[in-house]
Amino acid sequence: MKKIGVFSGFNGCNGGRLALDKLGIPIGAYYSSEIDPYANKVTQANYPDTIQLGDITKVGYTSFNHHIDLMMGGSPCQGFSFAGKQLNFDDPRSRLFFDFIRIRDELLPKYVLLENVRMSKESQDVISKYMGCEPTKINSSLLSAQSRNRLYWFVQYDWDLQKYVPIHIEQPQDRGIKLKDILEDLPFGEIPQYLANNWSGSPRGDRVKSIDDDKANCLTASMYKGQIPTFIKKPNPTMSKEGLLHVGTANLKGHDSIKRVYSDEGKSPTLTTMGGGHREPKISMGRVVNRRLDENGVRKDNQMELPFTTKVEVRQDDLSNCLTTVEKDNVVVNQDEYLWRKLTPLECERLQTMPDNYTNHVSKTQRYKMIGNGWTVDVIAHILNSIKVIEAYDDAYNQWHKMHNETKEQV
Numbered sequence: 195m196k197k198i199g200v201f202s203g204f205n206g207c208n209g210g211r212l213a214l215d216k217l218g219i220p221i222g223a224y225y226s227s228e229i230d231p232y233a234n235k236v237t238q239a240n241y242p243d244t245i246q247l248g249d250i251t252k253v254g255y256t257s258f259n260h261h262i263d264l265m266m267g268g269s270p271c272q273g274f275s276f277a278g279k280q281l282n283f284d285d286p287r288s289r290l291f292f293d294f295i296r297i298r299d300e301l302l303p304k305y306v307l308l309e310n311v312r313m314s315k316e317s318q319d320v321i322s323k324y325m326g327c328e329p330t331k332i333n334s335s336l337l338s339a340q341s342r343n344r345l346y347w348f349v350q351y352d353w354d355l356q357k358y359v360p361i362h363i364e365q366p367q368d369r370g371i372k373l374k375d376i377l378e379d380l381p382f383g384e385i386p387q388y389l390a391n392n393w394s395g396s397p398r399g400d401r402v403k404s405i406d407d408d409k410a411n412c413l414t415a416s417m418y419k420g421q422i423p424t425f426i427k428k429p430n431p432t433m434s435k436e437g438l439l440h441v442g443t444a445n446l447k448g449h450d451s452i453k454r455v456y457s458d459e460g461k462s463p464t465l466t467t468m469g470g471g472h473r474e475p476k477i478s479m480g481r482v483v484n485r486r487l488d489e490n491g492v493r494k495d496n497q498m499e500l501p502f503t504t505k506v507e508v509r510q511d512d513l514s515n516c517l518t519t520v521e522k523d524n525v526v527v528n529q530d531e532y533l534w535r536k537l538t539p540l541e542c543e544r545l546q547t548m549p550d551n552y553t554n555h556v557s558k559t560q561r562y563k564m565i566g567n568g569w570t571v572d573v574i575a576h577i578l579n580s581i582k583v584i585e586a587y588d589d590a591y592n593q594w595h596k597m598h599n600e601t602k603e604q605v
Contacts, residue, residue, distance in 0.1 A: 197222035203267030209569035223260035268309035312532035328358035334570035376544035437461035
């Protein structure tokens with residue numbers, strides 16, 4: 195397959211390039227339009243040959259020194275999203291879609307892919323009219339551990355008809371991936387520091403107590419200036435049709451959506467830009483229980499002379515990973531409460547099927563933001579695989595046509 199020229203509008207941290215790499219599609223030139231400096235930093239760290247064009251409103255035909263075969267992008271979704279005010283095209287960010295169309299009409303690339311959120315039928319019809327096809331809805335949960343419904347418009351330019359025509363998108367086969375499949379797998383001795391770094395609250399790293407043997411690893415409650423992150427388990431939680439298993443409500447202030455705690459036996463909710471306020475997805479870590487422990491941290495529930503220790507069980511065996519609570523820390527944890535933690539940036543990368551630590555060139559806050567803004571890479575790769583099929587057919591046809599003409603000339 196020949197090298198192709200690519201323009202990615204609203205490029206983010208280069209999810210489209212990751213998808214093309216997964217497919218082995220060779221790139222001749224890759225142009226990006228993105229105004230987020232942190233996303234651009236991640237792009238350049240991973241793909242220094244990316245040609246940055248900046249603000250899409252200032253991009254035009256003369257911005258390109260190469261022919262563009264593929265144009266793709268996900269125009270800002272805030273105005274369309276049901277989670278927002280639904281200003282639709284009255285939101286100036288939504289109107290950037292028309293800059294995407296303007297550039298498409300100037301370049302006339304062979305393939306165009308557009309992604310966006312579910313939206314009102316009125317807005318969807320406007321986009322479909324300009325794109326030349328109806329969208330295909332795909333939930334990322336088929337290819338990842340995240341429930342993320344998105345609309346995809348994918349077209350090819352037909353030179354005979356002088357217009358864009360749809361490329362059919364098949365639904366991906368379900369890989370059956372659950373949250374537990376993407377969680378970080380750390381050596382047992384690292385779990386205390388790991389939890390300290392990824393719970394809510396303000397951890398005091400110097401107060402972490404780790405016992406480097408096979409018997410106990412404990413985090414003391416004195417690590418935290420505030421309340422230990424616990425939640426009350428829902429009675430008889432059931433799996434939603436999207437594959438989410440909501441098991442409880444966290445002890446947080448704010449909207450109900452940020453309080454939801456999920457089981458790792460299900461899917462993650464849709465990642466957002468997660469700009470603070472506990473918006474990161476939360477998973478259950480274990481149950482708060484009273485146990486009798488000996489001096490080595492081993493459960494001895496039948497030795498009545500031992501006092502109870504309140505702890506959170508992370509492991510389901512007699513070698514306890516626990517968070518112990520002591521009265522002097524003024525931390526109260528009730529029996530039958532459960533512990534939660536946020537998903538880490540690396541785990542969120544895995545939800546978007548990015549390489550591990552792909553975004554590890556900026557702060558944790560910016561990592562969460564760009565991952566939530568990004569594409570599920572394997573979904574994009576699934577869609578763009580059609581390019582390989584079409585190009586292989588065109589190459590075979592051109593080869594046959596060339597041989598046919600040579601045979602006619604010989605006759």
